[in-house]
Each structure stands twice: as C-alpha cells, then as structure tokens.
Amino acid sequence: MGLFDGVAGFGVTFSTMFRKVVTEDYPRVKKVTAPRYHGRHQLNRHPDGLEKCVGCELCAWACPADAIYVEGGDNTDEERYSPGERYGAIYQINYLRCIGCGLCIEACPTRSLTMTNEYELADDDRQDLIYDKERLLAPLLPGMEQPPHPMRLGEDEQDYYVQGPEMARRRDVHDSTSDEIDISGAAR
Amino acid sequence: MTAASERAPERTTQDEDLPPVPEGHVRLTIDDRIVDAPQGELIIRTCERLGIVVPRFCDHPLLDPAGACRQCLVEVEMNGRPMPKPQASCTMTVADGMVVKTQMTSAVADKAQQGVMELLLINHPLDCPVCDKGGECPLQNQAMSSGRAESRFVEEKRTFAKPLPISDEVLLDRERCVLCQRCTRFSRQIAGDQFIELLERGAHQQIGTEETAFGEGEDFQSYYSGNTIQICPVGALTSASYRFRSRPFDLVSTPGVAEHDSSGASVRRDWRRGAVQRVLAGEDPEVNEEWIDDKTRFAFRYTQAADRITRPLVRGADGALHDASWTEALERAASLLIAARDGLGVSGGPSQTLDDSDATPLTPGEGEEDTEREPKRGVGVLPGGRLTVEDAYAYGKFARLALGTNDVDARARVSSDEELDFLAAHVVGTGPGHVWAPSVTYGALESARTVLCVALEPEEEAPIVLLRLRKAARAGTRVHHLGQWSTPAVVKTGGHLVRAVPGEEPVALDALPDELDAALAAPGAVILVGERAADVPGLYDAVGALANRTGAKVAWVPRRAGERGALDAGLVPGLLPGGGAVADAGARAALASAWGLAGTELPATPGRDLTGILRAAADGELAGLVVGGVELDDLPDPALARAALREADVVVSLEQRHSEVTELADVVLPVAPVIHKSGTFRNWEGRDRRFATTIDPSGGSAGHVGGRAAITLPDCRVLDTLAVEMDVDLFTQTPDVAAAEFTRVAAALTDARSAAHGHLAAARQTPAEERGGEPALRLASWRQLLDGGRLLVDEPELAGTARPPRIRVSPTTATRLGLVEGAMAGLEGPRGALHLPVELADLPDDVVWAPARVPQPDGGVVTLAALGLTHGGPVAVTGGQRDLTIEESPA
C-alpha cells in the first residue's frame, strides 16, 4: 500500500467535479422528453368529440403486465359514445403495473390509445394510480362535444374511419391527434 | 365427439404384413398413413382420429352433413385415379383403398382451402374488434392457419343493416355470416323450431327469419335458440345478454351442472371478477350431448340480484330484520327451534307483532276463538325442490335428529300419498347401471321403439328430454303423449297424441289403443311420467298398472333439479334418508346404526306432507317451520302457506334471496347459490351429476353483491352448525363429507328400500272422491318453461323469449262460448279470475287449457292454484276485453 493510494482514490471524485452535471433540477425544472417517450396513455377522440375506443380489449390482451382492464358497452341511438356498435364502457390502466412498453398502442385497431409524454406517474395512494376513463380521455378541443351525442361527421362508423385522415387535415375540424394521423397516412 | 376417444390404429406405408381389416371397416391412406375406419365414417372424422385438423365451418358431429362452406376440401384418390377436384371431407365417407391428402401433404388441397377462405372473407366485415366472437372465432383462427396473408380484394364489401335482433335474446349480423347453415340445421333437425332460414340467392344469400325477410312475422322463438349462438362458427349470431361483456381471455371457464331443471345437463360457466358472464353447453354424450335450453343458458344473474342475502338476519324486538353475526343468528335459531320442538312456547315472538299488521284478504278468518288448546309443538321442514343431494341429506338428517320429526317435504308443488307410493315402487334408489335397479336413461329413450309421456310436457318441463325424444323420433321411435292438445312438443316428436279429458287420464291409460298397448309390451318401451301426475288422483296408480301390464320401463321426470335427490335423501314424509320406509322399524334401526346412534330411537310417526305441515302450522299445531328455497306462489295453496308462516311461532329461513318467507321469518340464514358451492344434482335418471365450486367465495374472487363480498355457505354446512348449537352432530360440514356419508347410508338401507313400497302402500290414505257431477268445462294446465320463476330475475332478454300465455280451446268450444281467437277471455276460479288472449287448438271439446303460472307486467305472478283452479277441475270462462290482470273476487 503506497503513500498516495488514499489520495489516488479521490482521483475519480476530483475529475468528476469538472464534468458536466447530470443531475436534473426536477421538479423545479421539468425536462422535455424525447418526442416518442412512452408516457401516460391517452384515449383519443374523433373530431366531433366521440371516443375512438371501441372497447375491443385488444390493448388489454396485448399488455404483458396485465395493467389494462376494459369492459365493452353497447352504443344506442339515445346514448352514443363512439361511432358504431360498441364503446369502451369501463377503461382502466393500472400504473402500478404498466411497464410502459407500448404494446397496447400497437394493438389498438382504432388508434384510440396513444401515449403522451407525461411522465409524472407517482402518488402516495395506490388507488389513485389506477387511472380510469375520465382521466385517460383526451381533453375536448374546440369543435368537440362531450359524448354521448349522435354521430356528427357521417352516417355510420365507416365515414369516421374512411374520412378520418382527411378530416384531421382540415383546418376547421381540429383533432387532438392530427399529427399522429398524418404520420400514419404518410407511412402508407 | 365420438371419434376423439378412440385413437385409430395407424401405420406407415412401410409396414409389410398388415393385419386383416376388421369387420365393417375399410382401409384407406390419409396423408401417407394407413388407417382402418368404420364403414360410413366421414373422412373429416377419420382425420380427427389421426390428429389431422382439417379446417371446417359447417361440419358439426351432431348435425347432418351439409357441405355448405367448402372449407374442408382435401384431395382424394379412388382406385388409383385422383378425383378431378378437391372434395369436401365432411360429406364424403371413407372407402376401401381411398387415398386422401389433406392440406398437410397436398399443395392442391392447401391452395383450395386458401381459395375458399379468400372467398369467405370477400364480404366479411373483419370487425373483429367489435365482434363478440373475437378471440374464440373459428374464422379468425382458420384465416390464420389456412388463409392468405394478404387480401387481394379491394372492392366494396356487401353490407347489411346490423345487428338485427331476431329474437329478444339472439342478434344476427348477416355480414359476418359464412352461410354454413349450422343454425338452420340445428333449428330444423335438433330443436324442430323452423324459424331461422337461408334466404335469397347468390351474393345476397343470407340467414334470416320471416321477420327479416318480410318486415313482419314471427320471431326466432325457441327454447333452444342459444345453441345456435354457441355453434355459429363466426360472430353472426350473438347473444343480447352477453353482448360486449368480455373476451374469452378474461374468463375463467368452470364446468358445472344445470340447476334449473332435472336434466343434469353439463354446462360451462364463464366468469370474470366474481360474476358469471355467460353459461355455455358442456359436452356429455350420455346426458345433454352438446345442447342446453335457454333457461339453463341465460338465467344466471339471480346470484347477483339486489335481493341476495349475504349476512344472517335476526328479527329484532322492533319486528324488523337486522344484520347479525353468524354466532348470534345460529344461537337464536337454535334456541327458538328447541323451544318450538319441545313445545315450550316462544315468549314474545316478535313475528306475532308483525303478523297482525299485514293480514291479507286471503287469510282464513279463523284462529282467534279457540284459545284453550294444546300447546303448539314440533317443527315442520320445507326444504324446497332445488337442493343438491348433499344439502338434501343434511336437511333430512337435521329433521330426524335435531328436530325429531318426519314432518319434512321437499315437494313444493301438488303431491300425494299415491305419488310417494309410486315413487317408492318405481323410482327411489334406481340409477343408470345399477345392477338391481337400473333406471331409464337418455340412451334408453333414444333406443326405445316406443315412448309414452304421461302428465309430462317435455319441452316445457324437461327441455333436454325433449331433445332426446326428438332425436329418437327422427330415428324411428314412436313418441306418444297422453295430453290434451298437439303442443309444440307433440308436433316435434312425431305428433302422436293420445287425447284425454283432463282428470280422466287414468281412464285413458286403462283403455289405450291396442297397438299402443302392444307397442309398450315390446322390449325397451318406456313410460315417462311427470310430477304433475299428482294433479290427477289415480294417475300414478294407472301408470304403475300400465307398466305392470305391459312390462314397459317407467321413469319419473320432475321439473326441479333437486326433486330426485330429495326423494332419495328422505325429504318426503314417508321415507327415510336412503329410501327405507319410516313405518319400517327395521329401516329405522338400520339408519340409526348407520348414523352411529344404535339404541337411539328415530322418530317413528310418518310425517305430514307439505299441505299437512302447512295446515298444522296454520291451525296452531306445529310451533315452528324451517323453510328452504320455497316460493309460496308455487305451492298448491299459497294462501294456506302464508297463513301457516304467520301463525307459526318460529320460522327459520335458509335462503339465497329475500322472499315472502324471509319477510315472515324470525331468523334468516343465508345459503350459497350453486355457483358458490360444490355438490351433486341427481337428475331424473338417478344419475349423480357432481360439480365443483364455480366461483370460490372465500377465494380472491368472491362474488360481490352490491359492493359487498358475498361469502355464503352451502345448506349442509349451515345446518350442521345449527345442529351443533342444538347439541346434535350431523357430520355434514362439507358437501364431500355429506356425500360420502349419504352413500354409506344408502348402502346400509338397500334391503329396507325394497320393502318401502309395501309399507307406504299399506299406510296410504286415498283422498275422498269429491266429484260432484260432470263439470261443464274442465281445465287442463301445466307450467311453461319461462314463466317468471324466482331464478329468472334480472333477465329481461330471456323473459322476452317466453311463450306468450294463452287460453286455448277447441274451435267448437270457442263457438259455443262465443270466444274469438285473439280476443281476451277470462278464466274464473273460486278465488279470482285471469284474463288472457284466446287461441284455438285441437283440444277435446269442453276443455280449456291455460298455463299454470302467468307472470304479470308488474313483476308479480298469478297462478291458477291461487285462483283455486286445478288441472282436471271445473272452470268458468267469460268473454271479455280486459287486460292480463287478476281480480280479487269478493268471496
């Protein structure tokens, strides 16, 4: 054991003092994530405010952590939440289980489920970390109407799906997920 | 189904010396394997036995081959020459020297299958995400296994309006249909309800009903419609009650046994989060094959009903029921029952205070005058007809040991001494395959050449029996019905009706047409008798005499699931658990020693029957009643039952849900519905149908009722604990223990059982004939399958498929009475009237038919018994234009 060994041990310490600091000043300064960061989920809406989710449970099926619970419901002419026959009546994601893998997003056939960049998913109450439909649904944007309401953008659900991308590009009907639809349109 | 069990002997072509082909078999090659198959077997079945799965949609082992979907194409070579085109393996039978190549070895077959799949998908909406079949869809699966990866179809798809309700319970989506015709073939061949049909041609070919085709007409009305949903290979037929409820991977599937009738049908209960989501038919070739009726399939929400009882209740000093701990409730029930049993008098019975307040006009106005009478003493037991064998056994033991009485009767319906005598002679202790007492089985019905149904309307009272009878009839069995009119069941089984005036059935049986008499004398003939034979005095005797005269085998087909088990477990006044007669000292001694109580004397007085118990309680002889799942409206005299419950000092109710009985009970002990317990139903054949717990209430997924965990215990456990409070050990803590002990007891009483009939016959009291001349009009009546029973709550879709209640008369009688078809008429009995629309039928003249129980729009029911009307008795009919209502007559 040499004389300077004790000091040499601090070499790492000293050299680090002149490196760039990696510590985040969170929560005072919130870091902007990468654009495709897998954050909290969002249930999107059609441009008229109807929900895109059809309650198919494919997301629940795809989820490797069994974090999603869905129960379907039957749309009626009096009470309609989504175009077509079926909507997601109960929708819950348990963020104690979710591992943020995004497989549910891949599974969703209607592009209802997407992920936001929101990463503040901590709480002091387990119950509050089970997000239900109210907390997951995208906010109503101008031009949107709180469901239940009849289909405003066409006769049946086909009109919503076939004309969806086009409607999304139109200025007057602004969709919260317009970017996402553009991307999918471009990829084809 | 038949094929799966036996595996075909398989060899490769390399084998040199093959054994000779067995008798009745042919030898062929499938996918390079040599196989022997019975002559006439379909290629697709032989493939199944080899473990080769040929994709298919229309093929179903229990339906006639149709060759409708062409998905099962395989390459076939006969006599060394390949057939020009691939052949449908589900319609072609095997032949000697045939060479079959499935998609496994033949590119041609594979390509053909892919082509068919592509064609099927051309107009398929592919809306799997919103389709109830998604996840368990043969089309999804086979599109993956035998379909092209990419669709080449870019044109517009054919669309239809959807979903189309073709009955209250069944929804049709014509876009998804692959026109396999399973549904139409089921309806025509199995159920005999021809409402759903293939319509139109070409691209417009579709499944539909009269209503979908013409915009009006009859619904797809059938007691078996749910089976079409289950066998539809796509999501074209879906159930309104299961619509969008869940996905197959959410569900835990547990095998069970049908609880709504005595069929013992095997079912599969699919549940999620502590609640059953749907019930499907299970497979049991010996019992229900693969079919169940809609009541079994769709009536399961009663376990979640708002009126479920999940905590013990004790009536407090204020006259209301209050939640109590088990300890408190059991202690109270035990002390009340001991007091009632020993005639100690129950001081300050809170039920008295309640009773006076809600007397109804139906209460007999008696009771107050004779205050100087014997103290009330004894407890009667009315367990009801829905118990498992284990629970029934516990009731029987509880009555004998804890209450010291034979006053126990599970027959919550019309019954008689004659019935008991008949049952002891022909039914008690029999079972399929019993060496000394073999019973009639479903298989025996199928192989019988002649079947006679007496006092049994199989479609309404035993729907699975009807399916077997129909299957038999299609194969040549002559099924005769002793009845009043050509009911759907009569028509479906060949239309052989022996018309009898109601009440005169015994006479008709004594004077059967000679051919029928002779046919019944031929080996294998079967007589099926229903529980309502007790309606007609002398009918059971006449059936017994007919059986003795012809040698035909007799089977008794009760309606409720627990009737048969209750009979064997001694829940009838004259019989002990295990089947010995109460009056037989030897039987009592044998039972006492089997119970390890040698030296103790079991109660020797034969008990009272249901009416006797109720009358004794109403007259103030009996001090207490222990009541199980009994609905007062089902009883022969509901008014008497209400009076009895009010008059009894002590009423202990073991119930699943609040009822008229719990309203009058002093202590209510909650018991578990079938899904929360294990047990055995003994079906009409005497076959034990054991089932395990569907949803374990003590496990993580306890059933929830109104947000509270519903942990309830089986009757046998509750009675065992209650007995312990009364210082008696029943040893029925669990259904398993109870079942084991019951088997032991039944074996110990084998000898006594054969002597029981003699004892009962000797003790029989024939009710006095009180027939005052020929009534001008007689009533014929029985219950319909869906008539607003207790277990049908919260099932609006199912209720919508019920047969509408009608008054039926012959055209001549209608003319004489001035009744018009379709108009309302009133049935008048001594205690009120019931108004229903009139329909004409081929009844004997001067006979009126009406259903025995009619649900009312307000949720209540009207029973003919409550109006004082009985099958075979006099009735008056008035023409009128009023609604389906009951009127209280002033009398």
Ligand code: SF4
């Ligand atoms: S979010 Fe998408 S995948 Fe999940 S249930 Fe709704 S539609 Fe189906």
Ligand code: SF4
């Ligand atoms: S029937 Fe099958 S393939 Fe067709 S939509 Fe339904 S799940 Fe999908």
Ligand code: SF4
């Ligand atoms: S409705 Fe279903 S069972 Fe009937 S023909 Fe169509 S696919 Fe077959």
Ligand code: FES
């Ligand atoms: S399964 Fe053979 S033609 Fe349909």
